[in-house]
Amino acid sequence: MLGTLRLLLALAVAASHTNLRMFGLNPGVMAVVGFYLISGYVMAGLIRRHYSQGAQAPAFYLDRAIRLLPQYLFYAGLTLAWYGFTQANTQFLSHAPSAGDLVNNLLIIPLNYYMYNGSDGYTLIPPAWSLGAEVQFYLLAPWLLVWPKRLLAFGLLSLSVYLAALAGIINSDWFGYRLLPGVLLFFLLGAWLQGLHQQGQQRQAQAMTLGVAALATLAIGLLFINGNLRQPYNFETLLGLIFGLLLLQALATRPRTRWDGLAGDISYGVFLNHFLIIWTFYPQGVSSSQLPGFLALSMALSCLSQRLVEQSLLKLRHRFRKTH
Template sequence: MGLLRFLLASLVLMSHLSIGFHGYNLGVMAVIVFYLLAGQVVVRLWARMRTLPNCIAVFARDRLLRILPQYFVGIGLSTLVWLYFGPSSEFLPLHPSVWDWLANLTVIPLNFFMYTGLTSFMLIPPAWSLGAELQFYLLTPMLFSWGTCRLGLIFLGSFAVFLLAQTGTLHTDYYGYRLLPGILFIFLLGSALAEQSPLHPQNSRHWAGLCVAWVVMGFYALALLVTRDHQPFRLEVALGLVVGLPLILMLQKKTSPRPWLKLLNRRAGELSFGIFLYHFPVIWTLESLGQPHTGLAAFPSVMVFSTLLAAAGHWCVERPLWRYLRPRVLV
């Protein structure tokens, strides 16, 4: 899945350079596929850890070690750029409050920005999606300790919130893309692709039901495309689900016998999280230096520098920490 993660991170980067497709945001599709991947990975991880002593603490520690080391590097880079260059960005005011700093450091409040006003100070703007992801991780031990019936009701409840967002009864962007009540079912859909999940289809009838739901979502996306609907972000979310589900299912069953391709896949996956985190400090630096920082003209430089920072963050920060801390988690 490493190459897929690299592609998704690149699409998020492109979206923040204002590179889209006929007015649609490809970065939103990428975030939806990231949600699906998170659900798939976490249910496998929890299935392996749930029998360990203090399994909840072990699981939480592993997830924090996966996210926070490079995240704090990204926070440090953005802070340095903000203090030294003072870029003109809606995300970087002159006088952030203590609450602004705490929210950025703790991550979880970031996807509540529409209610807290945190858009005025976000050192890593796309990290709001990490807030949603961490909230899902907090619920994981409880969710996947329940039976299929109760978990299915949770899934249907979240999907109902999503449908209300699609009709405009609830805010379409907030509850159809950003807040956990309306997107929890996407994480659970991703988990259903793993055999360890209570939601994994057990027979042909269950697979048929999943296929029917996928086809319905496909027709919904087609209808939005035909009507040229631009209400954020209905089409992008639907396409993320339509494309992401079969793509992940296909990739998890496909293994390459070629060692070089396995290595490339692994290295691409190692770089993806850093690219996701570091591209905004790069964009702000280029802007401050008077270089192209939006559009296709900026893509090569932003991509190259973000990739170099991602490699440095992984090999100089993440790897050393994992060597001493994470192996003890993954006993």
């Protein structure tokens, strides 16, 4: 049932970029944490099933490129064409692109470091900064996920960075939500849960999930007392961790249905296309009454791009996995 969960998270990200808030909190932040957890879970299963040897890392990277790049390049190309035609400046398209801007968008990873390189001044797909974090996780994943001691060591290092961000010692937005040293923790928690499920250790998986949720709840209480809970995205990332992990535990082992698969297929396009839709059809912003139509349009366009751009590559990717 992870396809349905991914679509709901993508819709939450899209809605958050219309300035939708829930009790003053940003639902998109919680959704991104959920994506990190799911990615760690799914990549752990993929690597352990198909790419468990270090020598197979290049094949894993190619598998991920076939999955991520076609729709990403499709929507990036559409946005570049839209900008060339309209010459409309936005917050994330604030100037004519330089060669460096185009390289940043092509490589994706530099977008994750916008706070250092200024790449957010020309980002064709603004949420792609989180794809940059995900791609970096992919680069590490074959060397981490099949060795429990490495997973534990890197998890503890990332936990220390995340705790420093929560405490305000380092920037809570950058290191608690965006940059890999802090958010690697979320990917690895998803991977840990997958390992427990794969080994049939359902009680241990439930205990782990409830234990992490309890610790995150305790952290919320302590941060509320010392005044750090309202530091940028502390509350949202902790809530995203609690609810994301509980949902992952509840849904990951349920049988996948046809409709769940369709929802999962649509989710990536929604994540990629909603800014282009806002810029094109809602330049004055999306009102609450327009939100359902906006989300429906995003899903419809995603269905089209998934069918035209990605569907032909699905069988190729599956055949590729079988050979490894």
